[in-house]
Amino acid sequence: MMLVVFLVDWEQRKLGDEFVKVNERNNGQFAKDKWISVAKMYFQSVDKVQSNNIDTRTYVMRMGDIAFEGHPNKDFRFGRFVANDIGDGVVSELFPIYRHIGKYDLEYWKYAIHLERIMGPILSKSITSSGNSSNKINEHHFLKHRINVPNLNEQRKIGHLLKELEIALTLHQRITSYVEWAFHSAFFFIEKVMYDWEQRKLDEISTRVRGNNGDMTLPTLTISAAMGWLNQKERFSGNIAGAEQENYTLLSKGQLSYNHGNSKLAKYGTVFTLENYQKALVPRVYHSFDVSTAANPKFIEYLFATRKPDRELRKLISSGARMDGLLNINYDAFMSITISVPMKEEQERISRIIDGLNDSITLHQRIVPP
Template sequence: MIKRDIPKIRFNNSKIDWQQVKFKNLLNSEEGIRRGPFGSALKKELFVQNSEYVVYEQQNAIYDHFNTRYRISEEKYHELKKFILLPGDFIMSGAGTIGKISLVPEGIENGVFNQALIRLRVNKNTDKEFFLQWMRSSKMQIKLTKANPASAMVNLVPMSEVKEWDVIVPSLEEQSAIGYLFRTLDDLLTSHKDNLANYQSLKAAMLSKMFPKAGQTVPEIRLDGFEREWKKSKLKDVAHRVQGNDGRMDLPTLTISASGGWMNQIDRFSANIAGKEQKNYTLLKKGELSYNHGNSKLAKYGVVFELQDYEEALVPKVYHSFRVNQLADAKFIEIMFSTKIPDRELGKLVSSGARMDGLLNISFDDFMNIAIIIPTIEEQQAIGAYFSNLDQLITSFQEKITQLETLKKKLLQDMFI
């Protein structure tokens, strides 16, 4: 029985087997592959300030953008005419981070590519979008790179060898269909990433404007209907300590991630949690909060999170766990700890010696004594709801991006041979 050359996933109307060809048969016969010029041809002393001719670098292929840093004279541009980039060309990184490939878009500035790039130019029988995704697939990326046994370094396969590869590709019609599918996925990913970045920027801006600056009692921006000045207080006036547990060790075991939010550690800790370790955990209930007083990506002096997605959970005793009273809203307190207000107070404790072995060592009493400034409970609740909605939007786009990236990775594996 003859084995057919077909991928795991195909379009329903695709009936023609994928065909074996030489890699060079996909490329322009005259300018299929060209490495950048010798470094001496584009030394920094040749760069000029004012010119309409630019130099494309390895970062353009790696990060898939076409912003440039350097310019050359018109004379130098024509001297290096063999290295001119045109829309529809491909550039691939050839040193350091190797094998990254990008499709040159319409509307780029006139320019040449430098010695760290390789230009590929396909022929009319090769769909550009298909070629881009095919070259980015894990199978081709592995094939393009190889380890040097002597140094364990990853090197790009010589282009002279690549041109002679036997590769298996579909008809132009199927190439176009595959290319269109991945272009649609990429456009959707870009849209979701733009939306995510916009909402993250909005949250950062609102955090800086919806809480009073140092020495002030009203924020720069307020939600409609609120006018009264915020009141100075201490955290202990609006919260009390939560500690101990009731002996149950079969609850979710959570830690506060350095990048934000709760992480369920039950798989990691379940085998180690026994009766003798009960003293190491605090039982936290929904609506209660914990402060991890270790440096994190979110806050220099630690971070606070409210328990929302679990009814009950175990958290490390070293965290300062607490519950707010009727004067405060839990979500508002969590959000407040994302601002500079607590950092100013916690920073005073750290500078006065609250460190141990290079880590923060802020006691619970000192933590509860930090000065805060809060509005009425109604305004706290409104602010908490505002940021909860923003967080839900941010989480929604993060999940969509993860789902699309997982789908794309799966299709890249299953739609190519």
């Protein structure tokens, strides 16, 4: 959006040279099926259109027209302009309509007229409060302001580029949503079609991990429900273990810990495998365990990520979280829960599938940050 800085053939133009306010009334040519919802720019469902005065209390909004939507929010402090890119229709007369005077590129103006960085300073000097949650715009003040505008050829190039970017972002967002859905669905589907899954208590496939070898130079980690293992120095700008570090548990690569802390993302705690370190020190309050002999660690982590074991964990809670934020689930109780698992070879195969889905989620989140 910094194109204005680099293109020398843009010129400052008055908005009044680009737009004119129009008050075109509906003469019966548009029925309720052409009622435009300005906020999200789509044709409203007929059964949701309340107005009985569609011919007299509405303005016609043509393709390419822009409408001022005066409700302020965190992204648009003074309201915003929205361009009509869906076709001719009608809008409530509460929305003032402006129409292009000369030739223009719709895709360019759709984005330019919507940018808070461009329009915010102009609107701040052009609106008046209406006494409710919506602002009104002063037509004369608005149209006298100047903005940088490229020539028509540049508008078309920029508009095309922005349209392609919007399509790409939408595609990646849909892919990310699909992959996340596939990740959580995979276990349920695979478990349903596999007839040889067994009900096993967690302690039947686990051994406890506790204590340490006295090496306090190892990285000290903590679990985030959203991000997994994090180095305390990175998360808290320093090691918060203090003297308690001597009591931390030495965890080796491939071993797991259950953080029985309650959070919005993990109501009954979360399980993560140590992957990025050969050895590390983790809080003693975590229930740390090793499944490498009888099970695949990543499979167990992914199983807990589906929240399938939550029903078992919920049974163990006799009261709410303790003062330290941890659920009242001790190690023995945690190990007593029953989980459904296939043969170890199947666990490894399923883990590879989920790994691929997880990699896809990570890739698309990098392309489209949350």
